[in-house]
Amino acid sequence: MKIYPWLKKTYKIIIxxxxxxxxxxxxxxxxxxxxxxxxxxxxxxxxxxxxKSKNIFSCNVCHYCKLIDSKNHPDLNIILPEINKKSIGIENIIKYIKKVQNTSKFGKQTIIWIPKVHLLTESSINSFLKILEDPPSKIIFFLDYCSFFKLKKTFKSRCIIYDIYPPIEKKGLFWFKKIKKYKEKNILTALRLSENSPILAKKIFDSSIWKIRKKFYKKIEKYIKKKNLFKLIKHFKNNTSKKIYWIFSLILDVIKYYYNKNSKIINLDQKKLIKIIKKKNNLKNLYFIINLWKKCFFYIKNIPNVNFKFILLEPLIQWEKIFNFL
Ligand SMILES: [Zn+2]
Structure with a gap:
């Protein structure tokens, strides 16, 4: 049964x-x-x-389960944007609704699954609203929605909403420990960088990001020692927003460390660097500099094609001043 432990309760309620x-x-x-x-x-x-299944889980072996596994079940319709399109247009919705309006191929339920509801266009949402008001029989719609995006109230009011949350840190750690591959200190750091989502945390380890992050922090340490933070600029070329976030989270940790050495810091694997920064930056300066990095993160995220070198100048100049390098 491949359901993450933190989602089992929701699965049981729905089923x-x-x-x-x-x-x-x-x-x-x-x-x-x-x-x-x-x-x-x-x-x-x-x-x-x-x-076949008589309990709350699928049998996993019948013909229909196999069809789902191979993504060939005719009664499971997954609506994604068409090739080379970034949104789900009204034509796409109508095509599927027409397809399923007749009774299902195997006489049971028909499912329409939209994995990225935020990609529905305004007109798709409006046509969907009409469908949800008077839905064809034997259809279940599964709508996967990221609350980061806005969705019409009227749309939400025509659905039943199940909110799902990441597990508490202790449970996320327990799940990771079963994989038996990572150090606890690293797992906790990855979880805290991922808002406690074990899936996102595991992605950090599975991709090259973990190594890139370690290397980046090494560079910060090196340039602090060499009293030349400007040299960091060339290391921002790739993964720019991530790197700005890493600096932001590091300064946040230094601030936390100022107040209490036992506070819950994010970058547990970077205690040495946190202590180095704390030595040279007082609390007032830390608050000042963290706001500059925050602004920087906002610009990178929200202004298309922004010149990252230009954006990074101010926080780096100010940080050099704080470190007394200028
Ligand atoms: Zn089955």
């Missing part, structure tokens, strides 16, 4: 409602960050379309 024939026709799964909604919906679809 029990389906079994007792009380499940709403439009199920909106809402989360702020990636914590596994895709797997959750996939397993829900599998159970709903499985023909």
């Amino acid at each position: 029990n409602q389906h079994i007792s024939k009380k499940l709403h026709h439009a199920v909106l799964i809402r989360s702020r960050i990636n914590i596994g909604s895709k797997k959750l919906i996939f397993q829900l679809c599998k159970k709903i379309l499985c023909k």
Whole structure:
């Protein structure tokens, strides 16, 4: 049963409602960050379309389960943007609704799953509203929605909403420990950098990001020692916003460290660097500099094609002044 432990409760609630024939026709799964909604919906679809299972899970072996695994079940319709398009247009929705309006191919439920609701265009949302008002029978809509994006109130009011959250840190750590590959200090750092999402934290380890981050912090340490923070600029070329965030989180840790050496810092693996910065930056300066990096992060995220070298000048000049390098 491939459901993340922190999503099992939600799975059980939804599937029990389906079994007792009380499940709403439009199920909106809402989360702020990636914590596994895709797997959750996939397993829900599998159970709903499985023909053998007598319990709350799919049997995983019947013909229908196999069809779902190979993404060939005709009653499972996943609506994504068409090739070379970034949004889901009205034509796309209508095409699927027409397809499923007749009874399902295997006489059971038909499912329409929209993995990225925020990609629906305004007109798609409006046509969807009409469909949700008077839905065709035997259709369940699964709508995966990231709460970072706005969604019309009227749309939300026509769905049943299930909010899902990342596990508490202790549970995330427990899940990671089963993989038996990483040091606890590193796991906690990755979890805290990922708002406690074990999935995002694992992505940090699985990609090259963990190594890039370590290397970047080494460079900061090196340039502080060499009294030349400007040399950092050339290391911002790739992953610029991430690197700015890493500096922001590091300064935040120094501030926390000022108040209490035992406070919950993010970058547990960077205590040495935190202490180095604390030595040369007083609390007032730290608050000043963290705001500059915050501004910098905002510009990089919100201004397309911004010149990152130009944006980085101010925080670096000011930080050099604080360190007394100028
Ligand atoms: Zn089955």
